Amino acid sequence: MKKFTVILAISLIIPFLLNSCSKRNREKTVVVYVSEDRVFSEPVLKEFEKETGIKVKAIYDTEENKSTGVMNRLIAEKNNPQADVYWANEPIRAEVLKQKGISQPYLSKNARTIPDKFKDKDGYWTGFSARARVFIVNKNSKEKPESILDYINPKWKGKCVIANPLFGTTTTEIAALFTLWGKEKTMDFLEKMKENKVLISTSNGESADLVAQGDYTFSLVDSDDAVNRIKQGKGVEIVYPDQKEGEIGTLILPNAVILIKGAPHKKEGEKLIDFLLSPETEQMLAKEDCAQIPLHKGVNPPSQLKEISKIKTMNIDYFEIAKKMIEIQPVLKKWIEN
Amino acid sequence: MEKKTVIYTFLGIFVLIGILPVVAMLLKSVLSKNGIDLSLYLNILSNKHQWTVFFNSFKLSITTTALSIAFGVLSAILFSKTNLPLKRLFTFIFSIPLFIPSYLNAVLWWEIMGKNGLMSKITTPSIAKICSHFYSGFSGSVFLMTITYSPIVMLLTMAYLNSINPSMEEAALLTSSWKRVLLKISIPIVKNGIIFAAMIVFLLSFGEFGIPVFMKYPVFPTESFTYFSAFYNFRLATALSTPVVFIILLVLLIEKKIAKQQTEITEYPNAKKPVINLKRSKIPVFTFILFSALMFYVLPILLLFIKSLPLTNLFHTLSDSLESVKNTITLGLIGAFSATITGFFIGYGISKNIIQKRESGDFFTLFTFAIPSTVSGIGLISLFNNGLTSFIYNSSLIVIAGFTAKYTLISNRITRIGINSIPPSMEEAAEIEGANWLYTLKKIILPLTKKQLMASFLICYVFCAREPELIMLTLPAGKDTLSVRLLNYMANGSESLIASLGIITLLISLVPVIPAMLLLKGEDL
Known part of the structure; x- marks a missing residue:
């Protein structure tokens, strides 16, 4: 029995000692939770490690849980934060964390040249490398959609698809419409979408595939989904919605980086934020399949996409959208269920 | 006395890591600022x-x-x-x-x-x-x-x-x-x-x-x-x-x-087992099984393998994922071992009426198995992410705890079959001869439940190796396993990378099968 007690005691003490040792190395480490796809974010974080010598400990999200696993972890860890930085793939989650008191302000020197509309005025989050919400359109179609209102145009009945608005960037898009049009008009739009037999897919990726396969003519997706299919040689093209005079413009969703309140490695966290907000990082994220649109002037956009200054962007306040998003989720859930 | 101490120690560990976190979550769901609030549950029932x-x-x-x-x-x-x-x-x-x-x-x-x-x-x-x-x-x-x-x-x-x-x-x-x-x-x-x-x-x-x-x-x-x-x-x-x-x-x-x-x-290890002679049906049955094996099981894997080619790509992915491979094997083996012994001792306690409420034991092991990993994961965070127990939360112990809580059911049920098959007279005889319980455990009980322990261990390992959610919520930052890595890269990763990771995950899941077969020396499990 004594042996059993000793073994049990040792098995509890060893991890404790190992943990104590690791605490001594904390100053050389930064912990980051990442919602941006790992395939794109990991090379950037490795570059940071190479440049600064600071070890990056990352947790990446998965497509299966709609990139919300790390958000749940951040919220659950609120009272004893383990992360220093959160790299969100859109700014709404950053706003939600701000509202839940999980982030703290940090005004990076590299954020100065990023347009104001892509960052929180108090410095709770800063946007960089954006995606646009664009139409992916099958090239076999003679006509092209031009506006989000084409979802309710009878001529496109049964020919268009959109990702489940309960999750991800489609929620943001619908929340943006609520802030721009008001509840009545947006609800009318949603009901008419149903009448127009718009298919609800599980994700933007699936929507893009359905259009690329020719099952549907168009879908609103993130620009990286569209660029990815173009690079795969699929017969699709990109259309920026609502670019004409008097139209609402295209929704732009930058990545957002936040410093966690009570971050165990605050200094290293700030260094990582500076790095992520640099033009060099934006250049990295503009290349290859990632295809993100840089927000700094003078950084080349991906060849398939327009420069941010040449897109008529939606005039929205991300804070308002985040607020609206929480408010409209039950409405959207009901809309999906019926 | 010592038998009870060991069994109640494992039962206590199970309650601490399995039941308490979920109970904490359930309590939060019924408590509001104004006290007990069951409106959430009533809304669910009326929806x-x-x-x-x-x-x-x-x-x-x-x-x-x-x-x-x-x-x-x-x-x-x-x-x-x-x-x-x-x-x-x-x-x-x-x-x-x-x-x-x-x-x-x-x-x-x-x-x-x-x-x-x-x-x-x-x-x-x-x-x-x-x-x-x-x-x-x-x-x-x-x-x-x-x-x-x-x-x-x-x-x-x-x-x-x-x-x-x-x-x-x-x-x-x-x-x-x-x-x-x-x-x-x-x-x-x-x-x-x-x-x-x-x-x-x-x-x-x-x-x-x-x-x-x-x-x-x-x-x-x-x-x-x-x-x-x-x-x-x-x-x-x-x-x-x-x-x-x-x-x-x-x-x-x-x-x-x-x-x-x-x-x-x-157990009848030396007895020759009677075999059903398929006679004339042998060839048609064999053909049917071969067709089913190729169509439903080999074809998807073949597809996965073809997508992972060339082989250099597979090796490159493997060399990039060595840390994930190591974590998958280590966490899988330790998690399976921990779940197996916890389930074994709780099962022993239930079988020998040391744990009186058999129904409660069955209920709670089923409960921790069936509750969604997200709930148990967040429960573990809320219980262990504090100054006092951060040495558990900041190490892989938290994942082992999660695995143990979730998969104790498997071992609890399987090993009980072996425990029940040991005649009580054997333990009694050892006791009369003056052997203490740990010695009886080592010399009689464990050898006679070897196959059930091995089967539990293998099944638990497979479950631990393919579990992504619990790991995502609890594994310390900077680490991952193959299942998490695979799901990470399924978002916009190249087809060949995903296929290579799929093949590697499959192979790593088989790791304990080979030593298990060696231990059983060709016997059927």
Whole structure:
């Protein structure tokens, strides 16, 4: 029995000692939770490690849980934060964390040249490398959609698809419409979408595939989904919605980086934020399949996409959208269920 | 005294890491600023949509369980009782889907059955259309979940069938046909095992989320997931996961009604087992099994392998993922070991009436198994992420705790069969001779339950190795396992990278099978 007690005691003490040792190395480490796809974010974080010598400990999200696993972890860890930085793939989650008191302000020197509309005025989050919400359109179609209102145009009945608005960037898009049009008009739009037999897919990726396969003519997706299919040689093209005079413009969703309140490695966290907000990082994220649109002037956009200054962007306040998003989720859930 | 101390220590650990975190979450879901608030639960009960999706889940899991039992028991009989050629190889092939994350399996079958998949290239457009239509919604979910979960029924039934006293079957064979012996002797003896396997499959299918979402079939677990992921509302999400309690109670009630109290299974290692001679049916049965193996099990893996080519790509992915491989093996082995010994000691306590409330033990082990990983993961965070226990939360111990809590059920139930088969006189004799309990444990109990321990360990390892959610929520930053890595890269990763990771995950899941076979020296599990 004594042996059993000793073994049990040792098995509890060893991890404790190992943990104590690791605490001594904390100053050389930064912990980051990442919602941006790992395939794109990991090379950037490795570059940071190479440049600064600071070890990056990352947790990446998965497509299966709609990139919300790390958000749940951040919220659950609120009272004893383990992360220093959160790299969100859109700014709404950053706003939600701000509202839940999980982030703290940090005004990076590299954020100065990023347009104001892509960052929180108090410095709770800063946007960089954006995606646009664009139409992916099958090239076999003679006509092209031009506006989000084409979802309710009878001529496109049964020919268009959109990702489940309960999750991800489609929620943001619908929340943006609520802030721009008001509840009545947006609800009318949603009901008419149903009448127009718009298919609800599980994700933007699936929507893009359905259009690329020719099952549907168009879908609103993130620009990286569209660029990815173009690079795969699929017969699709990109259309920026609502670019004409008097139209609402295209929704732009930058990545957002936040410093966690009570971050165990605050200094290293700030260094990582500076790095992520640099033009060099934006250049990295503009290349290859990632295809993100840089927000700094003078950084080349991906060849398939327009420069941010040449897109008529939606005039929205991300804070308002985040607020609206929480408010409209039950409405959207009901809309999906019926 | 010392027997009780050991058993209550393990029971205490299980309560601490398994039950308390979930209870903490449940308490939060019923407590509001004004005290106890059951409005969330009342809203759930009065919501028509919740009932609809609950019924969908129930229908899906019942159908999957029924089909898994049919295929699993049939293949178990073929592979353990007959003279079918290559039956060990077939056992291995038919078990493959269990080693692959279900989400990847869904994507692989999409490549075969989907609109532009393999079927559209090798068959007529009308057949391809039927396939693509079939591989969606309810039918697609049932198809994929049956392929994924029927190996559990097959392997457990085989383990039970191999433990039947051969003399019983031989005696019956003197006057009866094999068909009658199977129906009247063998199957009734292993009934408890089949019921246990059915329970596992039912609970796994009821909690399955990835496959129905892929197939666009609305199920109940999506509700809890939605409130975690879209609303960040932990209280409601937890409340939405509690109907699993009713499912467990129902499962236990059914089990109590149809399962026998005591199994007659005993080990007969040296006895020669009677074999069903398939005679003239041998070639047609072999052809059918070979076709099924190639079509339903080898084809998706072949597809995965082709996508992972060239081999240099596979090796490159392996060298990049060495840390994940190491973590998967280490966490899988330690997690499986921890769940196995915890389940064994709790099972021993229940079998020997040291733990008085057998029903409570069964309920709570089923409860921690069936509760969604997100709920238990967040429960573990809220309980262990503080100054006092941060040495647990900041190390891999937290994942081991999660694995132990979740998979104790497997070992608890399987090892109880072995424990029940040891005549009490053996332990009594050792006690009279002055042996203490730990010595009796080492010399009598563990050797006689070796096979059950090994089977539990292997099943727990497979479950631990393919688990992504719990790991994502609890593993310290900077670490990952292959299942998490695979799901990470499924978002925009190249096809060859995902396929290579799939092949590596499959191979790593097989790691403990080889030493287990060496330990058993060619005996059947």
